[in-house]
Amino acid sequence: MGETINEKVRDFLKVHRKGGQPCPRCGATIAEIEPNGRITSYCRTCQPGGLFK
Incomplete structure (x- = not known):
């Protein structure tokens, strides 16, 4: 059970x-983009238009 919880918590990484x-x-x-000196990594296919609004 602990392995499943640990995996889900880190899914966003x-x-x-x-x-x-x-x-x-x-x-x-x-x-990758670097607004305000912080790197943000994302998939343009899986997250289309959802990064900034």
């Missing part, structure tokens, strides 16, 4: 600092 690598969900390249 699957693309953290992995810019240029393939997305684990769809295989597209992970993009």
Whole structure:
């Protein structure tokens, strides 16, 4: 049970600092932006238009 909880908690880190690598969900390249000096990594295919509003 502990392994499942631990895995779910860290699910959001699957693309953290992995810019240029393939997305684990769809295989597209992970993009990185650096607003205010903080790196944000995201998949443009899995998160279209949802990063900034």
